[in-house]
Amino acid sequence: MAETKTPDASRRSERSRRAIFDAALALVAEVGYTRTTIEGIAARAGVGKQTIYRWWPSKAAVLLDAFLDLAEQAAQGETEIPDTGDLEADLKLVLRATVDEMNSPAYDGPARALAAETVVSPELGAQFVERLLEPQLELYVRRLRAAQDAGQVRTDVDPRVALELFTGPLAHRWMMRTLPLTHDYADKIVEYALYGIAPRRG
Structure with missing residues (x-):
């Protein structure tokens, strides 16, 4: 049998x-x-x-769980921002990949739905921040601290504040939908954040 x-x-x-x-x-x-x-x-x-x-x-x-699973699949096991020793190149690489993700239809609809729902549901908003947003932001913190250790970023800079110079503009443009998200835009964000917009002296 x-x-x-x-x-x-x-x-x-x-x-x-x-x-x-x-x-x-x-x-x-x-x-x-x-x-x-x-x-x-x-x-x-x-x-x-x-x-x-x-x-x-x-x-x-x-x-929320489906979106977290989608984000994990997109990461493909990569859990850190690259550290090649070239901070500008590493940040441009990451922001370009973020632009591609934001422009993806698979990302856009669910992300906008969650963003809207977190406004009316504090509990969901707290879960979104804890489970998705903060772990991603912590990657920037660690990379910027490594850059500080290497003398590429001022020691008095707070990485948790500085990271918003890179992530904030992307999120704002994505939410507004008024202007395109492009690799060139991502590159300029990195350059302006790292080097400022004032004339360079000597």
């Missing part, structure tokens, strides 16, 4: 979780956040809606 294997519940759960993430991101991109529902996500993922409610309390929570 052939031996039958017990179904792997953890593998089945992971497949369902992945299908839910894919469905949530796809629906937000296709119909927008307000028209995305738990029922729609469940139908798209091929699961019962109670499966979703067992893991998440709301569609916003589903989208």
